[in-house]
Amino acid sequence: MVEDRASIAGLGYEQVRPGMVRPELDGKKVWLYGWAHEIRDLGSLFFIVLRSWDGICQVTFSRSTLEKVYLEALDSLTRESVVRVWGTVRVAPQSRLGVEVKGEGIEIVARAVEKLPYDVTGKVSASMTTRLNYRVLDLRKPVNTSIFLIADTVFEAIREFLRVQGFIEVRTPKIIATATEGGAALFKVDYFGKSAYLAQSPQLYKEELVTVFERVFEIAPYFRAEASHTRRHVSEFTSVDIEAAFMNYEDVMRVLEEMVAYVIKRVVEDRRRELELLGVSLRPPKTPFKRITYDQALKDLEELGHHKSWGGDLETPDLRHLAKKYTGFYFITHFPTAIKPFYIQPDSMNPQVSESFDLMYQWLELASGGTRISDPALLRRRLEEQGLNPESFKHHVEVYSYGMPFHAGWGLGFERLLMVITRLTNIREVILYPRDRFRLTP
RNA sequence: GCCUGGGUAGUAUAGCCAGGUCUAGUAUCGGCGGCUGUCGCCCGCCGGACCCGGGUUCAAAUCCCGGCCCAGGCGCCA
Incomplete structure (x- = not known):
C-alpha cells in the first residue's frame, strides 16, 4: 500500500501538476495535488477531473482493483475538495483529454462542504454579485x-x-x-x-x-x-x-x-x-x-x-x-x-x-x-x-x-x-x- | 449627486403586465439507490424559494406605499 509521500517517492512516483499530464508522460508513475473539479461516479468506474491553476486532468479509478480505504475516500469525496492522488499516466483515446491518470490511490487532503454556494464548473451561470460574494x-x-x-x-x-x-x-x-x-x-x-x-x-x-x-x-x-x-x-x-x-x-x-x-x-x-x-x-x-x-x-x-x-x-x-x-x-x-x-x-x-x-x-x-x-x-x-x-x-x-x-x-x-x-x-x-x-x- | 431597471430554493431562471387549479414550474445542486468509459454522464426516488414591513381585495409571488439590498447608465475619471 502506498501511504505517504516518502514511500511514493521510494517507489518511483514523481510529483506533477494537473496541467502537466500529457500523452508524453505515458506509463509514468505520478502523484499530484488538485481540487476535485468534477466527479462522475459510474458504479465500477469513477472519474475525477482534477484541477489546479495550470490546467485539468482526469483521474480514473476502477473500483474492483481499489483497496478499501481508497474506496471509502471516493465515496466521501465532494466537489472542490483538495485531494492527493497517485497512479500511472496513460494515453486514453476514450477520454476527451486524450490522456488520464489511472488512479491507484487517493487521499482527501481538505474536504469541501457538500453544498457549495457557487458552481465552479459553470453549468449554472452566476450574477456578478454572486461571483464577487464567493470570489475565491x-x-x-x-x-x-x-x-x-x-x-x-x-x-x-x-x-x-x-x-x-x-x-x-x-x-x-x-x-x-x-x-x-x-x-x-x-x-x-x-x-x-x-x-x-x-x-x-x-x-x-x-x-x-x-x-x-x-x-x-x-x-x-x-x-x-x-x-x-x-x-x-x-x-x-x-x-x-x-x-x-x-x-x-x-x-x-x-x-x-x-x-x-x-x-x-x-x-x-x-x-x-x-x-x-x-x-x-x-x-x-x-x-x-x-x-x-x-x-x-x-x-x-x-x-x-x-x-x-x-x-x-x-x-x-x-x-x-x-x-x-x-x-x-x-x-x-x-x-x-x-x-x-x-x-x-x-x-x-x-x-x-x-x-x-x-x-x-x-x-x-x-x-x-x-x-x-x-x-x-x-x-x-x-x-x-x-x-x-x-x-x-x-x-x-x-x-x-x-x-x-x-x-x-x-x-x-x-x-x-x-x-x-x-x-x-x-x-x-x-x-x-x-x-x-x-x-x-x- | 442625478436617472433607469430589478430582488422567487445554494445557484440560475419561469410565473408578475391582464390577482384565483401556484399545493409556485424548470435546470443545476444536495441526499439515497442503480450503472465498467464518463467527459455539461445517464436513470429513478427524495429535499429546498416568493427581500422586509404596511395597505388594497373574498383572494397577493402578482397591484399600491415605505424600507433595505443589487445591477446599469450619466456626470467625473484610469
Whole structure:
C-alpha cells in the first residue's frame, strides 16, 4: 500500500501538476495535488477531473482493483475538495483529454462542504454579485483564473519593457496630506488625529523624482471616492505611471504605444492557453497608433452629426460616437488647457491648448499624459488659475526652484488595459477583489 | 449627486403586465439507490424559494406605499 509521500517517492512516483499530464508522460508513475473539479461516479468506474491553476486532468479509478480505504475516500469525496492522488499516466483515446491518470490511490487532503454556494464548473451561470460574494470559488473557474495569469504576464512585460528603456521602479506614498490635483473626490483617513487622504495618483511625487532618477515608473493602487457606478469605474484601481526628464509629450506617447504593443505581443506568445479559454483572438497592434487632435475630434463629431462647442471635455457619448470612426488604439492630443490639471504644459505657440494626450481604445480611455510644466512661476500661476491654494503645494513648488528639467509622463489604467486584452466589459472581472461604491467585502 | 431597471430554493431562471387549479414550474445542486468509459454522464426516488414591513381585495409571488439590498447608465475619471 502506498501511504505517504516518502514511500511514493521510494517507489518511483514523481510529483506533477494537473496541467502537466500529457500523452508524453505515458506509463509514468505520478502523484499530484488538485481540487476535485468534477466527479462522475459510474458504479465500477469513477472519474475525477482534477484541477489546479495550470490546467485539468482526469483521474480514473476502477473500483474492483481499489483497496478499501481508497474506496471509502471516493465515496466521501465532494466537489472542490483538495485531494492527493497517485497512479500511472496513460494515453486514453476514450477520454476527451486524450490522456488520464489511472488512479491507484487517493487521499482527501481538505474536504469541501457538500453544498457549495457557487458552481465552479459553470453549468449554472452566476450574477456578478454572486461571483464577487464567493470570489475565491469564482476565481477557481479556469476562465477566470486565466484573466489573472494574463495579468501576471502584463505586469512582467511592463516592468521588463520600462527597465530596458532606463526607467527605475519607485514607490511613492499612498497616504497623503493634501488633495494632490483637485478634482477627484478623495477618501479621508484619520492619521494620528490629523486629516489625511488616500492618494488618487502619484503625480506630484513622480515629477519630483525625475530630478533624481530622470526616468521613473510606478505600478500601484490609487483611490477615488467618486460615486460612479459603471462597468469601468472602481474606487481602488491600479495605475501604471511613468515620468521622464528630457522628454516631451510626443516622446512619452511613443514609450506608451511601444509598451502597449510589447505587452500584447508577450501575452499572445506566453498565454495562448489562457486566451483560448477566454475565447479571445488577440493580435499585437501596429505602431505608431493613430493620432488626432482635440480640434479634429470636434470636426469628426460635427461630421457625425453631433455638434460640440470648443472648450468642453469630450464626454462619454462623444467618445462613443468617435469610436465609430476610430477603432482600436488611438491618441487624442492637444486638449484645451483649461480642462486639464494645473501641471500640464500649455502649448508655447497657442497656450489655449495643452501638450496633452489621452490614449483611447475605441471609446474607453486607457491613459492620459502630457508634457509637464517645469517653470515654477508658471506652475504657481496655473495653480491659482485652477482655484487651488499655492500654500498647500508649497513643498512641491519649492522643488521646481532646485533644478527641474523639462519632463513628461502618463498614467495608464492597468485594469482598463486588461479589459481590452481580455475583451471583458466589466472592470470588476479583472480585479481580484474589486472595491466599488457599494462593495467593501470580500 | 442625478436617472433607469430589478430582488422567487445554494445557484440560475419561469410565473408578475391582464390577482384565483401556484399545493409556485424548470435546470443545476444536495441526499439515497442503480450503472465498467464518463467527459455539461445517464436513470429513478427524495429535499429546498416568493427581500422586509404596511395597505388594497373574498383572494397577493402578482397591484399600491415605505424600507433595505443589487445591477446599469450619466456626470467625473484610469
